[in-house]
Amino acid sequence: MGLDSAELLMDVERYFNIQIPGRESENIFTIQNMVDVVATHLQVTYDRALLRNKVFESIMHALAKSGRMGQWVMSDTLSSCIDLYHKEQWNTFQEYLILSVPCIGERYWGKLTWGAFTDAVCMANYEELIERERISSRYEIYIAIGGLTVNKTGVAYYEIAPEKSFTDDLGID
Incomplete structure (x- = not known):
């Protein structure tokens, strides 16, 4: 485990107020592995993503308030509804969403699904959206770990996914 991953693990422990023993941390390779370990420590088994539904x-x-809702019905991707280059x-x-929206950039734009966008918005706002003392679902754990990972490493929100490896996919040593 390199310095970056050790610091991320400490941030996760601090955020969730848990201690992950060395033998457990040695088996954390992916974001999903981290979610599973934290969920076990917190005794959280609930899988429903109520937070995701609320943010979606x-x-x-x-979108409806900004007059863009009609185009959403046509596609699974965000690019069909809002023009990345249309600042207005x-x-x-x-302005209507109120939550922070992470910068998207051209790399993700054409293939960004509503689900991935919603997850990224949740991660960018995890500190406001999640009550640490009342974490009730594995999805909330996933969102907090994603937000902590982005804050610690600077990786893009749109790179975070359960199957992503901390070292191979996200470049965390």
Whole structure:
């Protein structure tokens, strides 16, 4: 385990107020592995993503208020609804959403699904959206770990996914 991954592990332990023994940490290779270990320590088994549904509803509401909702029905991707280069559309959408929207960039734009976008918005706002003392689902754990990973390493929110390896995919040593 390199310095970056050791620091990330300490941040995760601090955030969730848990201690992960060395033998357990040696088996954490992916984000999902980290979620599983933290969920075990917190005794969280609930899998439903109520937070994701709530934020997705907020996104849809913001789209409707900004006049972009009609185009959403046509596609699974964000690019069919909002023009990345149309600053007025983005500003109006973000104003109605109220939550921080992570920078997308061209690399992710054409293939960014609503689910991945919703997860990224959740991660960018995890400190406001999740009550640490009342974590009730594995999804909330996933979102917090994603947010902590981005904050510690600077990797893009859109790179975070359960199957991603900390070292191979995210470049964390």
